[in-house]
Amino acid sequence: MTNDAAERPSGFMRAVPRVMTILIAIATAAFFIYTAWYGSYPALVQRSILLGAAMCLVFLGRLQSIPADGVKNRALSLALYLAALCSVVTLGFIVVNFQAIAESSGFFGQTEVVLATIMIVTLLFATWLSFGPALPIIAICFLLYALFGREMPDILSHRGLKWSSLAAGNFLTTKGVLGVPLGVVADVVLYFLLFSSFLAATGASDTFVRLSQLMVGRMRGGPAKIAVVGSGLLGSISGSAVANVAASGTFTIPMMKRVGYSPKFAGAVEAVASSGSQLMPPVMGAAVFIMADMLQVGYGTIILAALFPAMIYYLNLFLIVDLEAGKRGLRGLDSFEKAKARELLKDSGYLLAPLAVLFGMVMMQYSPRYAALLSLALLLALNMLQSRHRLSFRAMVNALVDGMTSVAPVAVAVAVAGIVVGVVETTGLGLNLTTIMTQVAENSLLLLLILTMVSSIVLGMGLPTVACYIILALIIAPVMVRLGVPPLAAHMFVFYFGTLSAITPPVALASFTAAGIAGAAPLGTSFTSLQIALPAFLMPYIFVYQPGLLFQGDVLALIVPLFNAAIAVVGLSAATVGYFRGPVGLFRRALFLFGALMAFAPDHLTDLLGALLIALSIGIGEFKRRRSALSSATTL
Known part of the structure; x- marks a missing residue:
């Protein structure tokens, strides 16, 4: 009896974060869906609610993975609960006092400065838990630069900012943490990730794999081609390389190994195929929505620009696995599933209709948020008509929670990137860096492109793609434009190489994940990924010098x-x-x-x-x- 009684509290305590996660995720999703249809609150309110919820979800998610016993674990649990409380208090302050903040004309008191300090520290902690130390360290360096600008070399020097104005400016205005990048997540990205989560819950990944089996399963090296086609289809909705590897790699990598591909090659194929997920329309991840906002173009323009480079990317990979199969004398699947296309479409082809609606509405210049919500509504309506695949209430709740928990790390990443944006704008650093980069490149576009490629890959090793893109688009893209590169090509160049960091040694998260599934050496898999994806590293140079590849210009x-x-x-x-x-x-x-x-x-x-x-x-x-x-x- 004593042992049972002792175990109950720990079991109960482990359940608390999960229950809180569910409640916060449902409440936040309901709020944003409601405001999408009936009108949004002011930007500071919308973004504060999203960031507060996102930070709480990050802390509660970490709490669910901590064992209940041990002094260190209990101390960490207490710190995480305290951090979640700080998130609610600091960002809730903006929601409650929005009117007073709007009327303050930029003059903030000591209370606001203290709350701003707490919020910034808590946000950096959440980002560190989500992505490791790289992004928080970069943000801290920019904060130090803002504070000690007078001590910098002449070309980088500025008058310096007081902590009170720097902290409050990042906390209570739309030129810092609650800036445009977070606004894009609140206005667009959140709805696309919810749509992707429900699409996955209805069995989209299985449908795409089965469809790829029908298309290429019997060809030589069929399993590898299934990985290419299936990952491309799945990636077109997931927008995440690592998630794509985890979703499809557990199925495709063992198949590739069974027909004769080496573990290293099998893992590399899946890693490269999955990394194309952020390059393949229509979803492509959060960075492209921010790109559309920065360039002030429709999302459909970005989709068209990305379409043909993505097709070339997958053509290369398809050829690689086909030639490798020919070299090794590999065949297709012997036990190929003999499902007819008609049966497949009858069983789960309805999943393709919402995707078609989403793509069509975006291309017709409808609001991306409206397109995602309408596609989600269509998906749920069609799913209710399918007795075999109808989602239960519990499955729908889980899909909603999964969608919001996938939003959380994106939100904290772009919020921290907002610190960088705010410092660059308030200190004039952007203009200074543009001058420096122009001098370093000596007006040589090729040299600048090489420097940009290296910077993108290095930053992308430690940062999520969205944060890497924001920083480089803010600092380097203007230099490229000054040297004659079309703005869309400049931004796509930065985005492309930030994405390819997922397969670039020494830190290649997609390759490492695939290597774990394949039972291969992580670095060996990374170098093989780099080898077979070589054309992808040359592609951005083509669309810089020939922007017609991005659908800029006439047909010729x-x-x-x-x-x-x-x-x-x-x-x-x-x-x-x-x-x-x-x-x-x-x-x-x-x-x-x-x-x-x-x-x-x-x-x-x-x-x-x-x-x-x-x-x-x-x-x-x-x-x-x-x-x-x-x-x-x-x-x-």
Whole structure:
């Protein structure tokens, strides 16, 4: 009896964070859905409610993973509860006192400064729990820069800010933590993540995998092609590389290993396929919504710009796995599921209708928030008509909670990025950095692009894509625009390389996750991912020099770089694998490689020479194959 009684409180205490998470998630989702239809509150109120709820969800989520016993665990639990309380008190203060804050004309008292300090510390703690120390450290460095600007070198110096004005400005205005990036999450991203969560709950991931089985399962190397196609379809709604690996990799990686792919290669294929999730429309993750807001363009413009580079990305991966299968003599699935397309569509094809509606409404310039909510309503209505797959009340609650808990880390990340935005704007750092970058690049666009690529990849190793994008779009994209790069191409360039950091050593989260599933060495899987995704690292240079690939300009401006990129991908894939309708020797491999690089170059003459080199390599191979076949026939 004594032991049972002792265990009950700990079990009860472990259940408390889960119950609180459910209540906060449901209440927050209900509030934002209501305000989406009936009108939003002022920006400070909307964003404060979202950030307060997001921080609470982060702390409560961590509480659910802490064992109940041990002094250290109890101390950490107490700290997390206290942090959650601080989140409610500080951001609740804005909601309750919004009118007084709006009428204060920027003059804040000691109470506001103290609450601002508590909120900033609590926010940095939440971000550290979600993403590790990198982003909080960057934010602290920017805060120190704002405070001690007089001590900086001349080109970076400024008059310096007092902590009271810096803290209150970040806390009580829309030029800091509660700035535009968080506003984009509150106005758009939240609804897309809710839609994605419900789509996953209805079985979208299984449907996409089964659909990819029907399409490519019987081809040579079928499981790897299922990973490419399935991850591309799943990624088009998830917008998260690591989540995509976890969702589809547990199914595709063992299949690839069974038919003969090495664990390292299987993990790399899944990591690269899943990393394309943030590049594949229509969802693409939170960063693109912020991009649309920064560029003041419709979300449909971003979707069109991303579409063809994403298609080339997956074409490259498809060719890589096909050539590797040919090189190893691998076949498709022997026990292939013989489901007819009609049966598949009858069973769960209704999941494609909301996606089609979402894509269509966005392309017709409807509000992204309205498109996501209407698509979600259609999904739930269609689901209620499906007796086999109808979501129970508990499943719907879980989907709602999962959606809001996926919003939480995005919200805290962009809120901390808002600190950086606020410091850059108030200190004039953006103009200073633009001058420095221009001087370093010496007006050489190529050098600036290389520096930007390295910066994006390095920052992306420690930051979520959305935070990495915001920082670099604020600091480096203006320099690229000054040197003649179209704004959309400049922002896409930064975004692309921030995304590819998920597969770039030494910190490659998507590759590491896939390696864990595959039972392969993490670094080996990362380097293999880097090798097979090489064309993706060259793609951004194409659309900077030939922005027609981003659907900027007339049809000819799109077709020429698209054709060149496709030719280059064929050559680079053959050079990487060392196989094209047969083994490729060193000489032909060099022809494929140099031909691909020349085809990637933004010049019509080099494009033509590259295509000729690739054609020459293919022709030599075909000549050798026919001569070998003729020789064999003569011998017989």
